[in-house]
Amino acid sequence: MEKFKKHWEIQHNWQLLFPFFGIVVLGYSAFKMSNAILKDYNLVFNIISSLVIFFLLLKLTLFIFKKLEKKWILDYKWEMIRVFMVFAVTGSSSLYVGRPIIKLLGITKENLNPILYWILFIIIGLIFYQILLVFFGWLFGQFKFFWEFEKKMLSRFGFKRFLD
DSSP states (O other): OHHHHHHTTOOSGGGGHHHHHHHHHHHHHHHHHHHHHOTTSOHHHHHHHHHHHHHHHHHHHHHHHHHHHHHSOOSSTHHHHHHHHHHHHHHHHHHHHHHHHHHHTTOOSSSSOHHHHHHHHHHHHHHHHHHHHHHHHHHTTOHHHHHHHHHHHHHHTTOHHHHO
């Protein structure tokens, strides 16, 4: 355990919550992916395939951590897990917020061309994603990181003059 704490630069035991929740969410994602791929197979086969997917996702995540560790400026390595959790929560939440908004506007797949519907759905989701990213960043204690990230993203979308 000490080796794990040293590697992730964990000073306090409460910081272990982030790797723990990261592993739990990764396991849940692997199980859901396995169920989506193998709908009609038995539970034992789904669990075995979930373990394989979990291992692959873990390797991919650690590879991404290594690449982004040099790019993102964070105080501790364990904060990368927190940043990834913010991205995950924000992505899911923007869809849950965007869906009722698009219904409120009266836009459905039935009354609009499906391609146009999905373009509008993505645009509305993207707008709420920007707002929720800063909110969840603040909620998870990473406001400064996500505010800088947001400013960079908005400047790439051509809104740089509004940020200055």
